[in-house]
Amino acid sequence: MNMNNQIKYPVVEQFVSINGEGTKAGELAVFIRFKGCNLNCSYCDTQWANRQDTPAVEKTAAELVADVCRTGIDNVTMTGGEPLLQIELAGLIKELLSAGKAVEIETNGSVSLENVRAQVKHLTQERQSMERLSMTMDYKLAGSRMETFMRLQNFSELQPQDTVKFVAGSIEDLEKTRQIIQEYGLTQKCHVYISPVFGAIEPADIVEYMKAHQMNGVRMQLQMHKFIWAPDERGV
Numbered sequence: 528m529n530m531n532n533q534i535k536y537p538v539v540e541q542f543v544s545i546n547g548e549g550t551k552a553g554e555l556a557v558f559i560r561f562k563g564c565n566l567n568c569s570y571c572d573t574q575w576a577n578r579q580d581t582p583a584v585e586k587t588a589a590e591l592v593a594d595v596c597r598t599g600i601d602n603v604t605m606t607g608g609e610p611l612l613q614i615e616l617a618g619l620i621k622e623l624l625s626a627g628k629a630v631e632i633e634t635n636g637s638v639s640l641e642n643v644r645a646q647v648k649h650l651t652q653e654r655q656s657m658e659r660l661s662m663t664m665d666y667k668l669a670g671s672r673m674e675t676f677m678r679l680q681n682f683s684e685l686q687p688q689d690t691v692k693f694v695a696g697s698i699e700d701l702e703k704t705r706q707i708i709q710e711y712g713l714t715q716k717c718h719v720y721i722s723p724v725f726g727a728i729e730p731a732d733i734v735e736y737m738k739a740h741q742m743n744g745v746r747m748q749l750q751m752h753k754f755i756w757a758p759d760e761r762g763v
């Protein structure tokens with residue numbers, strides 16, 4: 528292995544759980560939550576991970592790969608905070624792919640998807656393993672107060688294994704969701720999910736909206752972990 532062991536990643540929590548969201552919902556995954564974010568969403572359920580004074584363990588790629596391999600779990604979800612802000616994240620992703628893992632990155636839509644993918648591609652000899660790298664990008668709606676930070680170019684960088692996720696808290700958010708899906712032809716490009724801002728809108732109202740507008744190819748999801756455990760529980 529040729530890992531850069533100078534680089535350390537600030538990790539605020541690491542755990543195994545079922546993935547509560549997305550294309551692998553219900554499957555086991557190892558979660559790596561990185562510290563820090565460039566946005567400040569109104570509804571963020573992990574603000575604690577973004578605070579300067581939150582303790583983080585500084586880990587090298589070799590340590591993280593060893594941690595993941597020890598679990599015997601095939602899926603890795605990188606989240607945060609904002610994982611794509613981590614310097615040289617590509618090196619860690621490459622090593623996890625080489626170890627046979629499927630790597631999903633939860634990202635906030637303000638950072639380039641293509642930069643990290645190109646960096647991983649550059650590092651990896653096994654081109655097929657790139658299909659095991661998937662990005663789940665949020666499009667932050669008006670209710671988040673972060674919509675102006677969205678990098679619309681990401682929509683032309685999506686791969687079929689990727690997901691665009693809209694976390695909606697109001698009918699206005701749903702109207703914008705529908706407009707963006709149409710304008711960028713998202714259901715033809717990748718997976719598309721709508722998720723309620725937890726507690727802010729009735730899931731049934733999202734379903735009614737989807738029915739009224741024949742939103743074919745779009746999936747509504749609930750964050751399963753918030754129903755299985757207490758909504759503010761960490762490490763699950």
Ligand SMILES: C[S@@+](CC[C@H](N)C(=O)[O-])C[C@H]1O[C@@H](n2cnc3c(N)ncnc32)[C@H](O)[C@@H]1O
Binds near residue numbers: 636664665692694722
């Ligand atoms: C905490 S973020 C971390 C990754 C990245 N910063 C992002 O925003 O995608 C992980 C996911 O949780 C979602 N999320 C955060 N707070 C939420 C809430 N109160 N209700 C529903 N989803 C929420 C985010 O929209 C994002 O899709």
Ligand SMILES: Nc1nc2[nH]cc(C(=O)O)c2c(=O)[nH]1
Binds near residue numbers: 544545548604
């Ligand atoms: N169980 C569980 N599944 C998740 N899927 C995405 C999560 C995230 O916070 O990004 C998450 C999380 O925090 N817990």
Ligand code: SF4
Binds near residue numbers: 573
């Ligand atoms: S981008 Fe993600 S981590 Fe950052 S504030 Fe928004 S939901 Fe929280």
Ligand SMILES: [Mg+2]
Binds near residue numbers: 572573
């Ligand atoms: Mg979460």
